[in-house]
Amino acid sequence: MVNAEVLLWFSTLGGYPRCRYLRRILRDFEQGSASRWEVEEAVTRASATVIGVQVASGALYVSDGMLDWHDIFRPFVDAWRGVTSGGLLRYFDNNFFYRVPIFVGEPETSYLVLAPRVRKFLPLVEPSKLKVVVPGPVTFTVMAENRTGRTFEELADRVASLLAEEARRAAEAGAELVQIDEPILSDPEVSVDTARLSAELCSKIARSAGVKTSLAIYFGAPEVRVYEAVLDARVDYLSVDIATNPARALELLKLKGFGSHAPVLGLVDSRSILPDDISKLVELAKEVLAGYDGEVGVTTSTWLDLIPYQYSLEKTRLLGLLAELLAQKLRAQLVRRGGT
Amino acid sequence: MGVYEVPRKFPTTVIGSYPKLPEAEEALKLRKSSKVDWSRFRDLVHIAIRGVVGDYIEVGVDVVSDGEQSREDMVVFFAENLRGFTLSDWVRVFDNVYFRRPVIVEKVEWVSPVTLEDWLYATSVSQGRPVKAIVTGPYTIVEWSFVARHVDRAELVLEVALALRKEIEKLVEAGARYVQVDEPALSTRPTKEDAQLVGEALRRMLHGLDVKRIVHICYGRLERIFEYVVDYSVDQLALEFKNSNFRLLPYLKEYSYSKELGFGVIDVHVTKVETEREVLDAVEKLMKLGVVGPEKIFLNPDCGLKRLPREIAKAKLRNMVEAAKKAREIW
Numbered sequence: 001m002v003n004a005e006v007l008l009w010f011s012t013l014g015g016y017p018r019c020r021y022l023r024r025i026l027r028d029f030e031q032g033s034a035s036r037w038e039v040e041e042a043v044t045r046a047s048a049t050v051i052g053v054q055v056a057s058g059a060l061y062v063s064d065g066m067l068d069w070h071d072i073f074r075p076f077v078d079a080w081r082g083v084t085s086g087g088l089l090r091y092f093d094n095n096f097f098y099r100v101p102i103f104v105g106e107p108e109t110s111y112l113v114l115a116p117r118v119r120k121f122l123p124l125v126e127p128s129k130l131k132v133v134v135p136g137p138v139t140f141t142v143m144a145e146n147r148t149g150r151t152f153e154e155l156a157d158r159v160a161s162l163l164a165e166e167a168r169r170a171a172e173a174g175a176e177l178v179q180i181d182e183p184i185l186s187d188p189e190v191s192v193d194t195a196r197l198s199a200e201l202c203s204k205i206a207r208s209a210g211v212k213t214s215l216a217i218y219f220g221a222p223e224v225r226v227y228e229a230v231l232d233a234r235v236d237y238l239s240v241d242i243a244t245n246p247a248r249a250l251e252l253l254k255l256k257g258f259g260s261h262a263p264v265l266g267l268v269d270s271r272s273i274l275p276d277d278i279s280k281l282v283e284l285a286k287e288v289l290a291g292y293d294g295e296v297g298v299t300t301s302t303w304l305d306l307i308p309y310q311y312s313l314e315k316t317r318l319l320g321l322l323a324e325l326l327a328q329k330l331r332a333q334l335v336r337r338g339g340t
Numbered sequence: 341m342g343v344y345e346v347p348r349k350f351p352t353t354v355i356g357s358y359p360k361l362p363e364a365e366e367a368l369k370l371r372k373s374s375k376v377d378w379s380r381f382r383d384l385v386h387i388a389i390r391g392v393v394g395d396y397i398e399v400g401v402d403v404v405s406d407g408e409q410s411r412e413d414m415v416v417f418f419a420e421n422l423r424g425f426t427l428s429d430w431v432r433v434f435d436n437v438y439f440r441r442p443v444i445v446e447k448v449e450w451v452s453p454v455t456l457e458d459w460l461y462a463t464s465v466s467q468g469r470p471v472k473a474i475v476t477g478p479y480t481i482v483e484w485s486f487v488a489r490h491v492d493r494a495e496l497v498l499e500v501a502l503a504l505r506k507e508i509e510k511l512v513e514a515g516a517r518y519v520q521v522d523e524p525a526l527s528t529r530p531t532k533e534d535a536q537l538v539g540e541a542l543r544r545m546l547h548g549l550d551v552k553r554i555v556h557i558c559y560g561r562l563e564r565i566f567e568y569v570v571d572y573s574v575d576q577l578a579l580e581f582k583n584s585n586f587r588l589l590p591y592l593k594e595y596s597y598s599k600e601l602g603f604g605v606i607d608v609h610v611t612k613v614e615t616e617r618e619v620l621d622a623v624e625k626l627m628k629l630g631v632v633g634p635e636k637i638f639l640n641p642d643c644g645l646k647r648l649p650r651e652i653a654k655a656k657l658r659n660m661v662e663a664a665k666k667a668r669e670i671w
Contacts, residue, residue, distance in 0.1 A: 017431070018432070018436075020430075023430065026436040027436055030436060070434070086610070087583070087607065087609030087610040088434055088647070089559065089583075090528055090559050092528070093525075093529045093560075094528070095431075095433060095439075095483075095484045095525070096432060096433060097434035098434070099434075099435075189561070189564075272486065273428065273443065273486045273488065274486075274487075274488060305432065306431065307428075307486075308428050308429035308430060308431055308441070310429060
């Protein structure tokens with residue numbers, strides 16, 4: 001018998017890799033043999049495909065795949081005055097590099113990044129719900145170069161203000177979930193003070209958004225004291241990467257729980273091409289959720305853009321299967337495609 | 341071929357890769373085509389290597405490399421030439437740049453020389469300057485591949501190390517005197533266990549070889565594992581300093597560093613060319629620490645130069661070499 005009180009849904013965490021067609025158009029654009037219009041058309045078509053894959057799999061919240069973002073910071077760096085893109089640096093422990101944002105003055109919005117995307121892609125996500133993703137203000141600031149003369153805290157607060165406005169306008173345009181990505185919180189050297197700042201600034205973004213919000217931590221689980229500080233964040237969902245180090249994540253979550261948040265469990269390993277063992281993941285999830293009977297989200301360990309395109313589609317399918325099986329085992333109600 | 345005398349103090353060198361010359365680009369395209377004309381491929385690669393070594397000689401680099409002109413990518417190249425790998429579809433490295441991430445599907449074994457031919461050719465045109473033999477390290481190969489085998493990760497790293505040992509033996513037999521193992525992935529997961537695993541892999545790859553044994557590591561948080569890295573059984577650590585604003589310098593002092601140091605004084609991620617003065621300032625910072633003398637300091641870029649335009653790469657090396665000359669007069 002299904003327990004109607006226990007709701008379970010799933011959503012891939014974030015961006016998708018680019019398909020061959022889009023890679024080629026972007027390369028042609030860089031070489032001057034494709035127009036900006038052709039690029040936009042290709043992005044729209046490729047985004048429609050990854051949106052379709054998510055909707056078809058039954059995901060409750062669907063992203064547009066962020067296929068045209070070169071890294072999580074770049075669209076905001078391009079859209080803001082007072083910050084430019086610098087040299088390449090490795091993105092956490094991946095063989096992937098991002099361009100370091102260089103803040104040279106008070107950042108100001110020149111144009112909005114998310115709201116126009118929401119308006120463009122909202123018609124394609126029916127009957128699922130559209131989510132938008134913003135980089136966490138602390139991750140953004142830690143991974144940037146600060147030449148503003150302001151303190152780290154002041155700059156992070158300013159970044160949070162701009163992201164809060166992005167979130168608010170995206171929600172007004174129709175986004176139903178704002179996900180705030182703070183992977184830096186999994187870094188073993190992050191201090192408790194930094195985690196507290198993150199919780200405070202994510203709360204600020206959440207207040208502004210006025211829709212459901214999720215704080216996502218990935219590339220590993222955070223240290224216990226960092227996690228304790230993060231539990232103060234006033235967001236609806238707390239998303240934790242379990243797949244990278246299941247034993248450590250399990251220990252943390254059993255010890256500290258989820259506070260007042262609904263947990264979102266990063267169970268499907270989005271950095272491996274091996275198919276996940278769904279049965280094992282169900283058992284792991286049951287262990288994590290022992291004694292908890294509220295709403296649960298299931299997701300991927302991180303974005304899917306670190307594996308080849310075809311595997312990202314397969315992982316999306318696996319996530320859907322996992323959610324279905326887990327809902328059966330928990331006797332939970334699987335919420336999919338915008339309704340029950 | 342004359343014998344080139346490497347300066348006793350502050351010799352200059354490179355980490356390995358150089359911007360792909362047009363002939364190398366053409367060669368790599370050729371290799372991807374279904375009908376590979378290997379003779380044409382070799383000819384093109386040789387032209388490219390000759391061009392790279394020519395640039396090094398022109399600006400005055402003392403210990404050179406083949407510029408890794410036939411390597412599409414530092415991991416893919418070995419995956420294509422060792423047994424046990426297939427290649428996946430494309431995975432993004434940055435912006436709109438991709439690599440075919442290797443997949444380890446069965447036991448990794450050395451089959452035939454991987455880097456030897458390029459090294460031999462570079463040596464034949466280097467006018468006596470030593471050419472570094474450079475292999476991607478086993479930890480990095482495993483970390484930057486997908487693993488489609490159910491195998492213990494540490495065992496897999498040591499298995500790849502064994503395969504690479506055979507490659508290094510061939511290089512040494514052919515006369516290589518500078519052998520560098522590149523392990524950039526280590527600094528991305530700087531844990532004691534992984535640092536010790538790399539140490540063991542290096543020991544197995546390099547023990548008993550009468551050559552200058554170098555390990556190159558760059559970026560990330562190397563300071564977290566520096567206490568283990570300084571104990572590696574190598575003669576030289578070639579490290580990135582410039583990009584991270586010389587953050588690692590105090591750790592040299594803290595751990596009483598005494599090996600040779602490949603001192604990264606050129607940021608390969610920015611196109612701004614470092615001035616001679618900037619390079620000299622960097623050397624001064626190091627000399628003020630008083631940990632190693634000028635005989636143990638090699639000046640090099642932070643990492644490979646492959647992402648830079650050729651003229652920028654050359655200009656950076658030129659200023660580094662000129663700064664080294666001045667440094668020899670000062671210290």
